[in-house]
Amino acid sequence: MDHIRTHTGKKPHVCEVCGYSSSKKSNFVSHMRTHTGEKPYSCQVCEYTCSEKATLVKHIRSHTGEKPHSCQVCGHSFSEKSTLVHHIRTHTGEKPHVCEVCGYSSSKKSNFVNHMRTHTGEKPYSCDVCGYSCSDKSTLVKHIRSHTGEKPHSCQVCGYSCSEKSTLVKHMRTHTGEKPHSCDVCVYSCSRKPDLVKHMRTHTGEKPYSCQVCDYACATKSQLAKHMKTHTEEKPYSCQLCGYVCFVKSTLLKHVRTHTGEKPHSCDVCGYSCSAKSTLVIHMRTHTGERPYSCEVCGYSCSQKSNLVSHMRTHILA
Missing domain, CATH: 3.30.160.60 (Classic Zinc Finger)
Known part of the structure; x- marks a missing residue:
């Protein structure tokens, strides 16, 4: 029946x-x-x-x-049939759940449901402590940890702990040296995707952050924050040895090294060491041959911005 x-x-x-x-x-x-x-x-x-x-x-x-359900392609096994079905799609590339609004497709229905909320604005999960709301349960679980202080993910090497697994994955690369994100233009590689995004702007010239006071524009948010202090004239960081003051903490750290002689940044190729990371970046280009700064007039390229500035004067004088 x-x-x-x-x-x-x-x-x-x-x-x-x-x-x-x-x-x-x-x-x-x-x-x-x-x-x-x-x-x-x-x-x-x-x-x-x-x-x-x-x-x-x-x-x-x-x-x-x-784990009675096993994959015939790679031998991986699972405790639930539904998990196997999702896994099989990593081999076939099948994405049966398709968004009619923007064309997004997914192999898992749960991911599709979460995606649809980006269109509907639905946020069914809310925090009982502060009222924060979000579209998926996993995001709420992570948020709750900001109240409880729970850090369930810990490093087996140094004991570092954090609230999100993705953060631990990034941390582990400080031990393994893994740099999975690489530049298609030059040989640069890094451990974090945001760092690659910033690096790519040295090639594209993109400057998405702009000052509301003047015409200054830059590639990173931190650069803009530093620039804004030039308008307020605020210099909260001072040297205890000579009274030098500056806008940002990192500049003070570099300055203090002029007193201590510390050179914490060293080259893995030749052993060269320096006090500032930016100096090491420039030095590394002597090994890689990278020349990210180029002249739009004649095609001249160089490894340092200061060299490009000097070169551009040859056109102005001409």
Whole structure:
């Protein structure tokens, strides 16, 4: 009878609470538990309870480690069939969930649901502490940690801990030296994508940050923050040895090294060392041959901005 209904479309079991209907009584019974809160299935190992037997079976595998669903392509195995289905799509490239608004597609329905909220503006998850709301549960979990101070992700090398797994992944690269983000124009590579984005602006000349007081524009937000202090004339950082004052802390650190002689930045190729990271960056170009500064008049290129400024004067004088 249940099978016949797949052809007729008949759904005789109807929920009086929300209007949900089903062709199978078992599905209807499970649905009603979403209203009653009934959870008749319980785990014998821990205190976990649920409304469906199938859900309990999946949970039990978290204790037994059983992974009965395996990939025929790479041999990876999973505890749930649905997870295997999603995994298979990493091989086939299938993305069956497509947004009719912008064309975005996804292999997982959950990702698609989250994406649709960027169009609808729906934010169903909210913080009980401050009222913050967001579109997906994982974002709320991360936000809650800003209140609790919880840092569940820790480094096995140095003990560093953080609230997000992605932050730990980036931190681990400080130990491994991994630099997965590389420039298509030159040999530059880095451990963080935001650093690559900033670097690319040395090639494109893009300066998305602009001063509201004057015409100054720059490639990074931190550069703009430094510039703004030239308008306020604020110089909050001072040297305890000679009274030198400056706009930003990093400039003070560099200045103090003129007293201490410290040169913490060293070249892996030849051993050259210097007090400022920017100086090391320029030095490295003597090894890589990188010349990111170029003349729009004659095509001349160089490794330092100051050299380009000097070169441009040859055109002005001419």
